[in-house]
Amino acid sequence: MCGITGWVAYDSDLTSQQHTLDAMTATMACRGPDDSGTFVRPHAALGHRRLAIIDLPGGKQPMSSHSVAMVYSGEAYNFTELRAELVKLGHRFETDSDTEVVLHGYLQWGESVADHLNGMYAFAIWDEREEKLVMIRDRMGIKPFYFYPTRDGVLFGSEPKAILANPLARKVVDADGLRELVSMTKAPGWSLWKGMEEVPPGAIVTVDRDGIRTRTYWKLDAVEHTDDQDTTVERVRELMTDIVHRQLVADVPRCVLLSGGLDSSAVTGLAAAHLASQGEQLRTFSVDFLGQEENFHADEMRDTPDSPFVRDVASLVGSAHRDIVLNPGDLTDPAVRRAVITARDIPAGLGDMDTSLYLLFKAIRAESTVALSGESADEVFGGYRWFHDPEARNTKTFPWLAFRNALTSDRAGLLNKDLRARLDLPTYVADQYAAAVAEVDHLDNATPFEQQMRTICHLHLTRFVRMLLDRKDRASMAVGLEVRVPFCDHRLVEYVYNTPWSLKTFDGREKSLLRHATKHVLPQSVVDRVKSPYPSTQDPAYAVALQQQVKEVLAEPDHPVFGLIDRDWAHNASELDAHTMPSAVRTGLDRVLDLYHWLDIYSPEIQH
Structure with a gap:
């Protein structure tokens, strides 16, 4: 797991741009605290920061062979099998790293190496033989990857900050950038920054003297399912077991993120059983909030606190467990908020769900370098509440926007009226929804209901999950922690x-297949538990602290944040009773503070 960046310029000599490449590479230091390296040729410059996971002494990058150089981020979980296959084809290896396997895979199969990989990855290859750059991203978009076309080539990086460190990239945010930031539709290719795009998940982007081309090598296809119920459950069990075993491979300390929900508990149970067979004890970590269990009250998203279920799982599997308990002061510390915004490059506005995740990862990193997560199971197995809510399912928009909750209710309400009118968010969301639905393939004999549910699943696997995967990657890599996501294995997803x-x-319940496939490693309390999302503090002191900080923002009347937000909205929200404040208003306060700090950190040019 690492950070990569680079620059291709066909009308320039980049050998004189080492200082710029160094600056781009330095922005990735948090992603790769263990080592740094660069590769510079007249028309190509590659930078790499390394987080050493496999073959600690041998995986130094950039790595080159036969006039081909590569910078690579991620893990190829099937690298052992691929290495054996390549050895039979005559390849000789100098290290035990998966990076060298991917490089030799390109030498053998060219761009089709992507079809051979099982894992999470984003890598760039400079092929000197053809003066061609090849950028490849994993199927689900687990690893971030961005590029920025220039007059004579391209800039690229694991994160926008690497690209923005180059003087050729302008820090401009236009109306479309703002529309997506507010709307939560995850438009394909969106990066917030004008002129910058994502390498699409499951795609290969090539750059040569003729320009830039994108080719899709993987997408979700509709295929007839012929297995009966028992066979399907058994197949899910086999896949989950194999996936977790593969993703436990590392030469550094490992752990599992345990929330007490079905998803993370299933990964925990499978991982604990595998490590126990090798004489090892699994480490698990959870996040909690001071007084949360004692003072918990059910809301529109959560029926129960996590802690009792976490204890049941840890007790059953015998893990070495640690709770990371946070208080409102931890969660509202402006320095932590700024660290999260810097990690994500955007003012996401998720409040304590972002800061707590960052603080959890930071605490884990002191003891482990690799963590397995239950992320993405709800998208794969259909676990979110709106999958099962007829009103949300039948509304002709993204289901997560139709299901009203603190994160989706009137997301534009805090914007100033002129900006809201110019953005015309209802039209933007409707256009995005129509485009997303048009991408779904259906079986000829599918009923209207099955078509509807396939469409909803497709929206989550190609749109919603990518927002969460980006959040997870940025927060974890900001502290040098590699988080692996077993539920994103493409075999399971397909x-x-x-x-x-x-x-x-x-x-008759959500995620039936996962529940029955993994119940042999779960306590009964978790088997019976209703879906509960990532936790959020319910302490009124959190809202009180937000209100005080927003009042401090209001004391700066000329701050550029008021070009985006409605001053009256912020004033009124800061005066409400924190104990009875609607959750959507609290979320709005977090958005105001995120925008305030983001403008201060990045000083973008806003064009709307």
Whole structure:
């Protein structure tokens, strides 16, 4: 797991630009605290920061062979099998790293190396033989990857900050950037920054003297599912077991993120059993908030606190468990908020769900370098509440926007009226929804209901999950922690995507397939637990602290944040009773503070 960046320029000599490449590479230091390296040729410059996970002494980058140089971020979980295959084809290896396997895979198969990989990855290859840059991203978009076309080539990086460190990249945010920031539709290619794009998940972007081209090598296809219920459950069990075993491979300390929900508990149970067979004890970590369990009250998203279920799982599997307990002061510390914004490059406005995740990862990093997560199971197996809410399912928009909660209710309400009118968010969201639905393939014999549910699953696997994967990657890599996501293994995604909705809910509950496939490693309390999302503090002291900080923002009347937000909205929200404040207003206060600090950190040019 690392940070990569680079620059291709066909009308320039980049050998005189080492200082610029060094500056771009330095922005990735948090992603790769263990080592740094660069590669410079007249028309190509590559930079790399390394977080050493496999073959600690041998995986130094950039790595080159036969006039081909590569910078690579991520993990290829099938690198052992690929290495054996390449050895049979005559390749000789000098290290035990998966990086060298991917490089030799390109030498053998060219761009088609992507078809051979199982893992999470973003890598760039400069092929001197053809003066061509090849950028490849994993199928689900687990690892971030951005590029910025220039007059005579391209800039690229794991994160926008690497690209923005080059003087050729302008820090401009236009109306479309703002529309997506507010709307939460995850428009394909969106980066917030004008002129900058994502390498699409499951895609290969090539750059040569003729320009830039994008080719898709993987997408979700509709395939007839012929397995019966028992066979399907068994297949999910086999896949989950194999995936977790593969993703436990590392030469550094490992752990599992445990929330007490079905998803993370399933990964925990499978991982603990595998490590126990090798004589090892699994380490698990959870995040909690001071007084949360004692003072918990059910809300529109959460029926129960996490802690009792976490204890049940840790006790059953015998893990060495640690709770990371945070208080409102930890969560509202402006320095932590600024660290999160810097990590993400955007003012995401997720409040304590971002700061707590960052603080959790920071605490884990002191003891482990690799963590397995239950992220993405809800998208794969259909776990979110809006999958099962008829009103949200039947509304002709993204279901997570139709299901009203603190994160989606009137996301534009805090914007000033002129900006709101210019952005015309309802039209933007409707256009994005129409484009997303048009990408879904259906079986000829599918019923209207099955078509509807396939469409909803597709929206989550190609839109919603990518927002969460980016959040997870940025927060974890900001502290040099590699988080792996077993539920994003493309074999599992393809298989479950094509199971009928009736199989996904065959016991009358959400995520039936996962529950029955992994119940042998779960306590009964978790088997019976209703879906509960990532936790959020319920302490009124959190809202009180937000209100005080917003009042301090209001004391700066000329700050550029008031070009975006409505001053009256911020004033009124800062005066409400924190104990009875609607959760959507609290979320709005977090958005105001995120925008304030983001403008201060990045000083972008806003064009709207």
